[in-house]
Amino acid sequence: xxxxKIVLILGFAGFVTMADNWVVSPILPSIAQNLGVDVxxxxxxxxxxxxxxxxFQLLYGYLAERFGKRQVITFSISMFTIATALCxxxxxxxxxxxxxxxxxxxxxxxxxxxxxxxxxxxxxEERQSAIGSxxxxxxxxxxxxxxxxxxxxxxxxxxxxxxxxxxxAVISSLLLFTIGxxxxxxxxKESKALMPYITILKNPSSAIIYILVIxxxxxxIGSFSFLGGFxxxxxxxxxxxxxxxxxAFGIMALVAGRKSGKLAAKIGRKKTAVIGLTxxxxxxxxxxxxxxxxxxxxxxxxxxxxxxxxxxxTFLTIATExxxxxxGIAMSLVAFCFMGGGxxxxxxxxxxxxxxxxxRLFLIYGIGLLALTLSTILVKKSFKSSVQA
Numbered sequence: 001x002x003x004x005k006i007v008l009i010l011g012f013a014g015f016v017t018m019a020d021n022w023v024v025s026p027i028l029p030s031i032a033q034n035l036g037v038d039v040x041x042x043x044x045x046x047x048x049x050x051x052x053x054x055x056f057q058l059l060y061g062y063l064a065e066r067f068g069k070r071q072v073i074t075f076s077i078s079m080f081t082i083a084t085a086l087c088x089x090x091x092x093x094x095x096x097x098x099x100x101x102x103x104x105x106x107x108x109x110x111x112x113x114x115x116x117x118x119x120x121x122x123x124x125e126e127r128q129s130a131i132g133s134x135x136x137x138x139x140x141x142x143x144x145x146x147x148x149x150x151x152x153x154x155x156x157x158x159x160x161x162x163x164x165x166x167x168x169a170v171i172s173s174l175l176l177f178t179i180g181x182x183x184x185x186x187x188x189k190e191s192k193a194l195m196p197y198i199t200i201l202k203n204p205s206s207a208i209i210y211i212l213v214i215x216x217x218x219x220x221i222g223s224f225s226f227l228g229g230f231x232x233x234x235x236x237x238x239x240x241x242x243x244x245x246x247x248a249f250g251i252m253a254l255v256a257g258r259k260s261g262k263l264a265a266k267i268g269r270k271k272t273a274v275i276g277l278t279x280x281x282x283x284x285x286x287x288x289x290x291x292x293x294x295x296x297x298x299x300x301x302x303x304x305x306x307x308x309x310x311x312x313x314t315f316l317t318i319a320t321e322x323x324x325x326x327x328g329i330a331m332s333l334v335a336f337c338f339m340g341g342g343x344x345x346x347x348x349x350x351x352x353x354x355x356x357x358x359x360r361l362f363l364i365y366g367i368g369l370l371a372l373t374l375s376t377i378l379v380k381k382s383f384k385s386s387v388q389a
Contacts, residue, residue, distance in 0.1 A: 003121060008135050009180050010114040013077050013172045016139030017107040018102075019145035020084055020165045021049065023319065024100075024230040026242045027149055027158045035093055037085035039229040040354035046225050046345045048097035053104035054340030056087050058197070060109035061116075061332025069117040069328055070185035074176040081169035087162040111138065112335035114327040121184065129261030129318040136257025139305070140250050157343050162378040163262045168264040171267035186315040200330055200360060205381050212376060213315050213334055214341040220308055221338075222345025223361070224249070227301060230287070230358040235294060248298050249305035256309035264314060270383040273314040277373040279307025284366030288359050312338070318383065 008264040024031070024046050030198065032042035064072045084101040090096035114132060122130045149161045200206050227249075231242050283304035290296040322330040329379070345365070352361045 002323060003130070005179070006121065006183050007118070008116070008137070009175050009183070010073070010117065010146035011134050011137030013073060013110050014114060014134060015141030016165065016168045016172045017080065017110045017141075017167065019141035019149075020103065020162075021053070021107065023057040023145040023149040023161055023227050025047070026231075026246050027153045027161060028228050029232040029242075030153050030158045031096070031193075035091075035096070035378070037093055038354070039226075039232075042093060043336050043346055043350040044097050045100050046272065047343050049100040049104040049107075050221070050339050050343030050346060052101045053105070053108045054343060055336070056108035056330040057112055057336035057339070059331035060113055060383065061197075064109070064113045064116060064328030064332070066187070067166055068185040068187045069113045069233065070176070070180065070183045073113050073117075073309050074147055074173070074180065076106045077169060078173045080106040080110070081166055081173055084162055084169055085166035085293075088166070089342065090159075094268060102299070106174075108335070108339075113328055114370075115316055115320070115334075116331040117183070117185065119327045119331070124321075127261075127263055127320060128313060129258075132257040132260040132313045133318070135255075135309060136254040136366045139253035139257065139309065140244045144250055145248065147240075147247045151240040151243060153243075154238050172347045179181040180335060197329060197333065198206040200322050200333065203322075206319075206330075208379055209315055209318055210333060210337045210378070212372065213312075213337040215336040215368065215372050215375075216277070216311060216315070217343075217363045218348075219339025220304070221342030221344075221370060222283055222349045222370075223280070223365045224304060224308075225342075225346040225363060226349055226358055229353070230291070231254070231297065233358065234292060234297075237384055244378075245294070245298055248367070249308075252302040252305035253309040258315060260310055260313040261317075263310070266272070268315050268383070269318060270379070271366035273311045273327045274358060274376055275378060276307040276310030276312070276314070277299075277319060277369055279303045279310065281366055282308075283307065283380055284362045284369060287362040288366060292324055293364070 028042050029039055031041045060072060064195060083106055085097060086099040090099055104218055117132050119127060120133055152160045152164055227246055228242050229382060230243055260272060260286060282302040286300035288297055319334045320332050349361050352364060
């Protein structure tokens, strides 16, 4: 099967899940208003999604090796469709949080297992470009979801957003059940549930990458999750306008995804990750210092998306080398660390916003990103060596 077609089919599944995942940020003010709570309280919906999204990565890593990566992706996107549709019928934050948790539970497999499958099918010299393209398509879904989701919420309501994304998930399911059946998918019946995880984490080089990814999730997703509320408070824009502004993240993530492989080959992985983290740090500082100017906010959001993709695609590519015979597990650990960190960062961010301000949040997380950048510069072996489990 043509490899470009594989990336497109997997990319569309990623597009749908990331669109559904990140759309809550721009419509969070609308959800909060409709359900009679403040934005900080409504942010529980984001945390409810991210924590099971991160936790269930560990299970899907084993299932992907045991039953086949394509098979797990196909099952998960089907269940994801049902869970997303249920969100449209929530009538309070607690039940919406439960439905989002179910959505996150099934969405958990799509990104890491797809990345593991790409790692199986693409040689190393093509891998970061393929990963960048896949991630770019996926996060274009995140970017466009803000404009599309914002417009749906504006003309209909936030419930309509989840209905539309459930429809997109149906299309993705059909693609995987039909054309996607030809995607090669190996089964490792000898895979053991815990040993590959232990082997990978025992190695200092791989453990350091996972630690960096945890803090990337805390500070980067933690910053991103409150952009919609920040824009609403400062500029009093409607849902459609908020979505359009935040589309800058997805567009620049797509640009960075397509360039990350060539950049890493030219200047090295570490420098590529450092440039990405620095860009995200600058984005937070711009929001703190000049967040009252809309053009600057748009630039900052674009810089955050660009920086995220440069750094994260680099970490992902490194992780594909950790376990050639259990790549699904290695990639699931990355997703667990990133989204688990994101859930923690969002939960802490909600406390900061409710007790202080959005600006204080961006300042604290900006300092965190600076510390993470400096830590990445100090790391030596992890960006060069690989671990085989």
